[in-house]
Amino acid sequence: MSEQNFNNNKQPVDSSDRKSGENSLERIKNMSSDELINKYFKSTYQPPDIRKARKRYREEIEVHYDFTIPENVRNIGENRKFLIQTYGCQMNEHDSEVMAGILTEMGYTAANSEEEADVILLNTCAIRENAENKVFGQIGHLKQLKREKPDLILGVCGCMSQQETVVNRILEKHQHVDLIFGTHNIHRLPELIQEAMFAKASVVEVWSKEGDIFENLPKARQGNIKAWVNIMYGCDKFCTYCIVPMTRGKERSRRPEDIIQEVRHLAAEGYQEITLLGQNVNSYGKDFEDIEYRFGDLLNDIHKIDIPRVRFMTPHPRDFDDHAIEVLAKGGNLLDHIHLPVQSGSNEILRRMNRKYTRESYLELVRKIKEAIPNVTLTTDIIVGFPNETDEQFEETMTLVEEVGFESAYTFIYSPREGTPAAARKDETPMEVKRERLQRLNELVNKQAAESMQQYEGQTVKVLVEGESKRDPNVLSGYTEKNKVVNFKGPKSAIGKIIPVKITEAKTWSLDGKMVEKSIGVNS
Ligand code: 5AD
Ligand code: SF4
Numbered sequence: 001m002s003e004q005n006f007n008n009n010k011q012p013v014d015s016s017d018r019k020s021g022e023n024s025l026e027r028i029k030n031m032s033s034d035e036l037i038n039k040y041f042k043s044t045y046q047p048p049d050i051r052k053a054r055k056r057y058r059e060e061i062e063v064h065y066d067f068t069i070p071e072n073v074r075n076i077g078e079n080r081k082f083l084i085q086t087y088g089c090q091m092n093e094h095d096s097e098v099m100a101g102i103l104t105e106m107g108y109t110a111a112n113s114e115e116e117a118d119v120i121l122l123n124t125c126a127i128r129e130n131a132e133n134k135v136f137g138q139i140g141h142l143k144q145l146k147r148e149k150p151d152l153i154l155g156v157c158g159c160m161s162q163q164e165t166v167v168n169r170i171l172e173k174h175q176h177v178d179l180i181f182g183t184h185n186i187h188r189l190p191e192l193i194q195e196a197m198f199a200k201a202s203v204v205e206v207w208s209k210e211g212d213i214f215e216n217l218p219k220a221r222q223g224n225i226k227a228w229v230n231i232m233y234g235c236d237k238f239c240t241y242c243i244v245p246m247t248r249g250k251e252r253s254r255r256p257e258d259i260i261q262e263v264r265h266l267a268a269e270g271y272q273e274i275t276l277l278g279q280n281v282n283s284y285g286k287d288f289e290d291i292e293y294r295f296g297d298l299l300n301d302i303h304k305i306d307i308p309r310v311r312f313m314t315p316h317p318r319d320f321d322d323h324a325i326e327v328l329a330k331g332g333n334l335l336d337h338i339h340l341p342v343q344s345g346s347n348e349i350l351r352r353m354n355r356k357y358t359r360e361s362y363l364e365l366v367r368k369i370k371e372a373i374p375n376v377t378l379t380t381d382i383i384v385g386f387p388n389e390t391d392e393q394f395e396e397t398m399t400l401v402e403e404v405g406f407e408s409a410y411t412f413i414y415s416p417r418e419g420t421p422a423a424a425r426k427d428e429t430p431m432e433v434k435r436e437r438l439q440r441l442n443e444l445v446n447k448q449a450a451e452s453m454q455q456y457e458g459q460t461v462k463v464l465v466e467g468e469s470k471r472d473p474n475v476l477s478g479y480t481e482k483n484k485v486v487n488f489k490g491p492k493s494a495i496g497k498i499i500p501v502k503i504t505e506a507k508t509w510s511l512d513g514k515m516v517e518k519s520i521g522v523n524s
Contacts, residue, residue, distance in 0.1 A: 088125025
């Protein structure tokens, strides 16, 4: 493993120095900050490099089942509180649950506010520039708190920490940050907190090489109704706009028996819904050398487990094979809502994005899915303003959205990410044009979303009730199988249950309804 560790008054120390103790600390105290960065960081850290990253070594991924919190840090968090602020995708949300689990085992309890916290971790996202800007804004905001409370440990982790430029910027300009660690180092949290705490110095540990799989990390899940389940880590697709293959590393699938055991436990604990997580879920199993077991096989096995709802995020159109479709068509707990990112409707843009499919092959996949699962709901992700996208190419995205009939879409303006191939291209399309395109696309998506909601008026749908509505505590809120929000009046005892609700009014992004008499049993 290439490992970096920075220590000693904002100055980096590598692991060997750490072990050899004070003499090394004295030695590095005399080095300039540039010397230190060159010696201990740049020499081992690999910044995003598409060519190097592509040469993914087929080294065996080790699966570890032996995580323990070291004896000497086990109670370090007693009478102390932690706060994790999460940015970005579900993968980050779930990583935060793991970090919360580790901190809880170290004796920490959850803080209700920044002021109350002894440890604040920012779990960051690098997917677009505005995600990064938000984090830098928050780092700046927390400077005052750190001044008032010098013992506070402020850590930055997640995808941003995997980027050398970000780490350098934090080291240079935000010296109140105590701890920086990457996405592959989460299992090292106990030791890292200890170092940050006792050395009273900034600690950086970022591994450029993707990690092994750690199976038995503790998790403090948010709530007891829905749960995330990682099935794989990393991404080997290398879409030319995307930083993820660099920040999350190569594809590594969890062993099927470990996933199935986790899902069984969740079912036994009474969870109602799981979402199988991965940057590219339907690449699942391609990296197994000893068994032939793919995403369709996993779905098939999970289909037999007694958990009411199973979702997955995010599949890649290129890897959607017939077997997965065939299994999904069995229904049951496999819900008929598929989020299938298309990104663009233009073949030329898809080619330049390295998406490895065409408009026609995407539409053919949609046709197959609709044929096998006639009631299916499709949603998607779309990027507008990829470098030099023409008006005509954008129009092809608009017509594709209509043709597929997406019921909703996450839409983004392309954001150049340093180290990705697309960012190196000169882009002639003005931002104003990109904004107009986004607005037009959003209007179309909103129109289709509103139309799709209309069909539910008068229908009875199954709602997994999650809690009180944010706006009105007298109203309960939950999700249908197709992931539509439903608000209705009902007893608190309905929370955590799946109940029938009759839809009285459709809005663009939510449905209002009335509890069906039959479900009154939830009162008991
Ligand atoms: N700019 C804009 N959107 C991006 N996405 C990924 N990278 C970028 C980028 N550089 C979008 C894609 C992806 C979603 C998670 O984020 O649509 O599916
Ligand atoms: Fe990024 Fe998804 Fe493409 Fe992987 S498949 S490179 S995560 S957009």
